[in-house]
Each structure stands twice: as structure tokens, then as C-alpha cells.
Amino acid sequence: MTDSPEYKKKRAFYDNLLTIYGRKPVLEALQDHSINIYKLHLADSNKSGGIIEQINSLAEQRGIEVQWHNRQALSRISRNSKQDQGVAADIQLDQHQSVSEFIQQQQTNTPYRLLALDSITNPQNLGMIIRSASAGHIDGIIIPRKGCAALSPLVIKASVGTVFKATLIHCETLQQALEQFQQQQATICTLSSHAKDSLFDYQCEQSIIYVLGNETDGVSQAVSQLSDQQLAIPMNNGVESLNVAVTAALIAFVKPQPE
Amino acid sequence: MTDSPEYKKKRAFYDNLLTIYGRKPVLEALQDHSINIYKLHLADSNKSGGIIEQINSLAEQRGIEVQWHNRQALSRISRNSKQDQGVAADIQLDQHQSVSEFIQQQQTNTPYRLLALDSITNPQNLGMIIRSASAGHIDGIIIPRKGCAALSPLVIKASVGTVFKATLIHCETLQQALEQFQQQQATICTLSSHAKDSLFDYQCEQSIIYVLGNETDGVSQAVSQLSDQQLAIPMNNGVESLNVAVTAALIAFVKPQPE
Structure with missing residues (x-):
């Protein structure tokens, strides 16, 4: 059952996701419309305003799903709590x-x-x-x-x-x-x-x-x-x-x- | 008088000296016999033994002049007291x-x-x-x-x-x-x-x-x-x-x- 075409397709999809983190890298990816972004992850500990506001509104404009997490859950996604600055994004790498x-x-x-x-x-x-x-x-x-x-x-x-x-x-x-x-x-x-x-x-x-x-x-x-x-x-x-x-x-x- | 051939020659000589600093870079330069070293500078605050001993004896073997300085004088030579580790060398760059x-x-x-x-x-x-x-x-x-x-x-x-x-x-x-x-x-x-x-x-x-x-x-x-x-x-x-x-x-x- 794990080898069903449906499963393979799903696995290929997730295999082609690259999670990036850090405020500036994520902002730059959002600004480049040729980059497909699957999901934006934000820590609810982020202070609103400034670059976080900019990231959030760019994601909304582009119709990208935004998920809020507590700090700990976000570090599990970024796998780098020291450098993620409360921001991560899953990028779809079609190539x-x-x-x-x-x-x-x-x-x-x-x-x-x-x-x-x-x-x-x-x-x-x-x-x-x-x-x-x-x-x-x-x-x-x-x-x-x-x-x-x-x-x-x-x-x-x-x-x-x-x-x-x-x-x-x-x-x-x-x-x-x-x-x-x-x-x-x-x-x-x-x-x-x-x-x-x-x-x-x-x-x-x-x-x-x-x-x-x-x-x-x-x-x-x-x-x-x-x-x-x-x-x-x-x-x-x-x-x-x-x-x-x-x-x-x-x-x-x-x-x-x-x- | 400052344009005498003697002066020009002297100036060209000093222009072609590159002062390097740090224990490892100086040691590596001493180990490479194709590199001409004009002078080795050591701070008298260096603890003897270990790499300093190795540097000193390599210079002796190669007949390179060794000058000892106080810490302050050495930093004037290296121009980088934070990274010189009490060691500097003047390298003759013939090229x-x-x-x-x-x-x-x-x-x-x-x-x-x-x-x-x-x-x-x-x-x-x-x-x-x-x-x-x-x-x-x-x-x-x-x-x-x-x-x-x-x-x-x-x-x-x-x-x-x-x-x-x-x-x-x-x-x-x-x-x-x-x-x-x-x-x-x-x-x-x-x-x-x-x-x-x-x-x-x-x-x-x-x-x-x-x-x-x-x-x-x-x-x-x-x-x-x-x-x-x-x-x-x-x-x-x-x-x-x-x-x-x-x-x-x-x-x-x-x-x-x-x-």
C-alpha cells in the first residue's frame, strides 16, 4: 500500500520541498515570483510590524498558506532554532x-x-x-x-x-x-x-x-x-x-x- | 638625494616585503623553503616551547634573523595585535x-x-x-x-x-x-x-x-x-x-x- 501511485506522488511532492528560514532569505524568496512557495511558517512569538508584517502581507498577496506555530514547533520545522528568527518557508523545487x-x-x-x-x-x-x-x-x-x-x-x-x-x-x-x-x-x-x-x-x-x-x-x-x-x-x-x-x-x- | 640609486634600491627592497603574522601562517612560510624570509619577529611575552620553539628553531636552521620585541612593538610590526599571536615575519616577494x-x-x-x-x-x-x-x-x-x-x-x-x-x-x-x-x-x-x-x-x-x-x-x-x-x-x-x-x-x- 505504501507503494501506491498516490503515495509515491505525495512522497515526491514532499521530497521536493526545501524549508528555508531566516527573515531576509524568506522575504527575498517571497519577492521573487518565479519561486513557488508552498507554505509560510511564522512563530506566534514574532513581534508584529516591520519585516514580519511585510512577509505576512506578501504571502497573502501571493495566496500562500500561512501557518502560525509556537516557538518550539517552529524550530522543529526550521531545524535551526538559533538562526530561523521565527520564520520559515517551504519552497517547491520543481527542478x-x-x-x-x-x-x-x-x-x-x-x-x-x-x-x-x-x-x-x-x-x-x-x-x-x-x-x-x-x-x-x-x-x-x-x-x-x-x-x-x-x-x-x-x-x-x-x-x-x-x-x-x-x-x-x-x-x-x-x-x-x-x-x-x-x-x-x-x-x-x-x-x-x-x-x-x-x-x-x-x-x-x-x-x-x-x-x-x-x-x-x-x-x-x-x-x-x-x-x-x-x-x-x-x-x-x-x-x-x-x-x-x-x-x-x-x-x-x-x-x-x-x- | 632621496632619488639616489642607493635610495631607490633600498626603497624597492622594503616595498617588496610583506609582513605576515600569526603562528600557523608564519610556521607554514618557514617550512616552505622556496619562500624567502627576511626577518622573523617574536614577542618576548611568548611562552617558550611548542609552536614558538618550532618557529624559532626553523628560523635558526634557515639562517633567518630573529628579532625579539615587547608586545607593543610587535603589534606595530604586525599592525594586527588581535591576531598576530606574538609572531610576525617579513617575507621577500621577488615577484x-x-x-x-x-x-x-x-x-x-x-x-x-x-x-x-x-x-x-x-x-x-x-x-x-x-x-x-x-x-x-x-x-x-x-x-x-x-x-x-x-x-x-x-x-x-x-x-x-x-x-x-x-x-x-x-x-x-x-x-x-x-x-x-x-x-x-x-x-x-x-x-x-x-x-x-x-x-x-x-x-x-x-x-x-x-x-x-x-x-x-x-x-x-x-x-x-x-x-x-x-x-x-x-x-x-x-x-x-x-x-x-x-x-x-x-x-x-x-x-x-x-x-
Whole structure:
């Protein structure tokens, strides 16, 4: 019964909700009409007037359901009582999906380019990666539920709001997700300073997934075992590595070169 | 008399010293033998043993002069008594130079590519820019003495030490420096989302200077009036701009394409 189509639909709906919190982030989301907001949550301890008044009336104008809670209930929703400032909102992320959903939507003859995040823990980096990937030639970002930074206000800020519009592909572990993609003939690429092939010259006719590793430890062993292709970014002056968000941007803006 | 060759040489020497502070940054600099350290400064209030012992003995091994000061004198050297932890070091930056020095060293027929920083105030961004520029195809970074973040421990950390090896070209105001470069026939480029030409396609046979503007306000008016060429970074999904350090990296890794 839990697998009924009705249940699946409901689960997918709630899976695609992102709860954001804090007065300014929520206000900014309300002001951007391209962002779908499912529900606004307010603590009844909030003093009326000022920004709370503005948030409340914007929600009314947009016909968004407003729920009032006591302080404790609100912190259960925001999961961050220290920073929620008595305000939270559930955002509907229509571009966020599961691996299977993403794969189903692809057309067989159109290769896609994805980023896969293997334990990106710095919110600033995560936000910058989402921003650059959205601006560049990337069709989606695979983010495992565990190990990566949560989509917190810091991430939203560094992403300059692109997190609400980016195609984010959620999964439990990256290893499982990459195995699913490999079954679809996608090529898994990892970056290595020792690799022979350069990121900038590499041509691939298949779909391609670029794995970005943790800021300190790089790509985990479980994931690097799945790598089909290693690529190097050639560097001058003995520099050994680049910031992970910079690497993501270089990948995102490498032009898929026509033959 | 103040313009004697002897005086000029002395002044150039002191201009190229960067005082860093904090126990970890100084220790790391001492451990890297490719970094020239002119002098180590220690507060006599430091407890002996531990990291101070390690710093002191590394300096002795490397034959670096050690000066002991009282706490107050040390803060005058570090200019940051809150964060110096009683330790400072003068680093000799042989790659740091003035606009005239840089221009003198260039060969007429070899065009160079520079970044010019117009009020980059975030230390994290500044460090990342230096790191990416060093790794990519950039021959120097023009940093005005005023308006940009100081070369603080935060910058050094974000640059992963590349600040000690990068070719940094110091000037008073960016406007003056750019005018000097224009007299050498260098092309000044600014980035604009409205520009017709793309950064990735633009070909230029002359030396070229890419100006990066402030994180919030972009390129200042005085500087944008000097722009010879506007370039755009084409972006997808309605994204309007990129982080400035990401932009710097894309510029640094745009390959100078052979004709």
C-alpha cells in the first residue's frame, strides 16, 4: 500500500520541498515570483510590524498558506532554532528530482553533462558551484543526502538564489547514483593532477558526469573506483590544485566542442 | 638625494616585503623553503616551547634573523595585535613589482595577459583570484594599494600560499596604472553582460588587461571609462553574474588560441 501511485506522488511532492528560514532569505524568496512557495511558517512569538508584517502581507498577496506555530514547533520545522528568527518557508523545487526521474526524462540521443558532489562540506563552495553550473553548460548536479552541506541560508546566499532553479538530482549515496548512471552508459570522470588527458581537450560523445571531491580529502575511494576517465587541469607555476568551486566553473564553461 | 640609486634600491627592497603574522601562517612560510624570509619577529611575552620553539628553531636552521620585541612593538610590526599571536615575519616577494618594473621587463613582441583588480574587498575572493591566476595563463595581477583587501592571513590561506610566488604588480590607483599600460598599447577589457563579444571567442594580438570589478558595485566609473573592449560571459538559465573569483578563473584558463 505504501507503494501506491498516490503515495509515491505525495512522497515526491514532499521530497521536493526545501524549508528555508531566516527573515531576509524568506522575504527575498517571497519577492521573487518565479519561486513557488508552498507554505509560510511564522512563530506566534514574532513581534508584529516591520519585516514580519511585510512577509505576512506578501504571502497573502501571493495566496500562500500561512501557518502560525509556537516557538518550539517552529524550530522543529526550521531545524535551526538559533538562526530561523521565527520564520520559515517551504519552497517547491520543481527542478529537484531523483536519479530515476532525471534518467526517465532524458532523450536517448542527447548526451547530458552533470556534476556529482562527493562530500562538498563548505556552504560557500556549494552555493558557488550551483551558481556556476546553472550559468554554464551543466544539465544537473547530483547531491547525495549525506556528506554534503545542507541547503542552508549560506548556500542560498552564495548561490545567489540559483539553488531554487537549478536541476539538483538527489540521491542517498553518490556511489549508488553513479552506478545507476553507468548502467545508462554515462562516463564517470574524476580529476587528477596525474591524468594524461586534459579537461580542456577531452571529447566524449556519451553523457558525462564530472565528480568533484571533498575540499580536503578529494574524491572518496568508493567513488574513485567507479571512475571511467581521469582528467587533469594543466596548471602553471607549480600550483597543485584549484578551489573546488573554481574547478566546477571551469568544467561548466568548457564548451562542448562540435566535431 | 632621496632619488639616489642607493635610495631607490633600498626603497624597492622594503616595498617588496610583506609582513605576515600569526603562528600557523608564519610556521607554514618557514617550512616552505622556496619562500624567502627576511626577518622573523617574536614577542618576548611568548611562552617558550611548542609552536614558538618550532618557529624559532626553523628560523635558526634557515639562517633567518630573529628579532625579539615587547608586545607593543610587535603589534606595530604586525599592525594586527588581535591576531598576530606574538609572531610576525617579513617575507621577500621577488615577484612583486611596480608597473614600471613590470613594463621594463617585457619583450616588445611577446604580448602579456594581466588581471587588474578594481576594489576586490573580500579576502576569500582575493586569495582565490591569486591562486587561479597563478595556475592559469596570467602573467601578473595589478593590485592598487587602496581599495583592495590587504594581503592578510585570510588572503594567504585562500591563495594556498600562491600569494608569495605570484607576480603582483602594485600601484597607487588602478586608473593611473591602466593609463601607463595603455601607453604601451595594451588593450583594457572589462566584462559586461551586455557586450557583443564573448570572452571565450575574443582574439587579441596585443597585450591584454582584464579588469575585475568590486563584488557589489562592479567596475568603478573612472576605470570603465578607460575600457577599450567589453566582453561578455554568455550564461544560461537567466543567471546574471558569476562570483568574481570564478570570473577570474575563467579568464585565466581561456586558452590564448593560436591562429
